[in-house]
Amino acid sequence: MSTLRYDVTTGDWVAFSSVRAARPDGFKRGNEVHATVPPALDPACPFCPGNEALTPEQTEVEPDPLDPSRWSVRIFANKFPVLEPKGSTLRHMSGPLFREMDGYGRHELVVESPDHARSLSEQSVDHVQRLLTVLHRRSRALSREGSLEVVQIFKNHGSSAGSSMLHPHFQILATPIVPRQIRIKYQMAAEYYQITGSSVYQDLCRAELEAGTRVVCQNSEFVAFAPFAARSPYETWLVPLRVAPTFEMADPSTLTGLSEILIDVLSRMRRALGNPPYNLIVNSAPRRHTDEPDFVWHIEIVPRLATAAGFELGTGMAINSVLPEAAAETLRSA
Numbered sequence: 001m002s003t004l005r006y007d008v009t010t011g012d013w014v015a016f017s018s019v020r021a022a023r024p025d026g027f028k029r030g031n032e033v034h035a036t037v038p039p040a041l042d043p044a045c046p047f048c049p050g051n052e053a054l055t056p057e058q059t060e061v062e063p064d065p066l067d068p069s070r071w072s073v074r075i076f077a078n079k080f081p082v083l084e085p086k087g088s089t090l091r092h093m094s095g096p097l098f099r100e101m102d103g104y105g106r107h108e109l110v111v112e113s114p115d116h117a118r119s120l121s122e123q124s125v126d127h128v129q130r131l132l133t134v135l136h137r138r139s140r141a142l143s144r145e146g147s148l149e150v151v152q153i154f155k156n157h158g159s160s161a162g163s164s165m166l167h168p169h170f171q172i173l174a175t176p177i178v179p180r181q182i183r184i185k186y187q188m189a190a191e192y193y194q195i196t197g198s199s200v201y202q203d204l205c206r207a208e209l210e211a212g213t214r215v216v217c218q219n220s221e222f223v224a225f226a227p228f229a230a231r232s233p234y235e236t237w238l239v240p241l242r243v244a245p246t247f248e249m250a251d252p253s254t255l256t257g258l259s260e261i262l263i264d265v266l267s268r269m270r271r272a273l274g275n276p277p278y279n280l281i282v283n284s285a286p287r288r289h290t291d292e293p294d295f296v297w298h299i300e301i302v303p304r305l306a307t308a309a310g311f312e313l314g315t316g317m318a319i320n321s322v323l324p325e326a327a328a329e330t331l332r333s334a
């Protein structure tokens with residue numbers, strides 16, 4: 001069983017899950033993201049159609065609109081979970097410094113499509129909208145569970161971005177605590193709101209649209225820009241113009257616009273940077289703050305073109321070799 005331990009020196013909770021060490025590595029079979037194009041169906045892949053019995057029972061499935069006997073998106077529990085829906089959220093103390101709790105939570109896999117090789121940027125707007133609708137529905141269901149504080153949706157693309165399976169997929173990890181980075185990010189937005197009376201994300205969107213130099217692209221629902229203090233080269237944020245504190249509270253009618261801009265940004269990165277490994281992170285307010293106007297959910301796409309080294313690990317201060325104005329210009333013209 002996994003456990004969570006609290007670091008009194010940093011305020012971080014750390015998850016310990018020994019089962020993670022047993023994960024298969026789909027990239028070891030010569031399938032690195034830059035290598036030759038893999039087949040659309042891999043008989044050895046547990047995420048491919050025909051191998052459904054190799055994964056835990058699905059929690060959500062979206063049928064193929066053209067052939068309802070086939071699926072187009074599947075969600076199931078991770079066979080190698082960081083957190084599991086058993087145990088309790090009680091903290092145990094061994095003396096005043098060592099706080100520990102069960103690794104309670106959810107860890108689910110979202111297989112984007114039956115196609116083993118088609119990346120998110122190559123999917124149709126209709127399909128991405130279907131995928132986002134399933135993610136929206138599932139995160140809404142998880143956010144109703146009172147013992148879960150944060151429903152974190154993310155995607156790792158490529159082994160150097162932390163992915164162990166080539167078949168394109170998202171993950172949902174729901175935690176019983178608010179991880180420190182989310183705590184700080186929320187606090188910054190709450191303080192800004194207290195001082196100015198408006199949301200930092202709405203003000204930021206307005207200012208970025210006005211400046212224009214860091215905007216990558218936009219549509220009627222979203223704006224994509226390279227943030228002023230981007231931590232990584234080509235880091236890009238997708239922020240909704242119709243605001244909501246969490247992704248699951250976003251109006252479903254905005255998911256078409258989101259699909260379009262997501263494909264647009266990922267295609268630009270693919271053309272400009274040659275299919276880079278990346279992490280896609282959906283940022284939402286912690287569940288207990290969802291009735292407050294200070295936070296606006298948004299997506300961060302972080303290409304993994306550099307490795308954090310000693311200084312970054314020691315200080316938490318990023319070193320970025322590409323100014324966001326130059327990154328946005330490159331992506332705009334890609």
Ligand SMILES: [Zn+2]
Nearest residue numbers: 045048116167
């Ligand atoms: Zn597959």
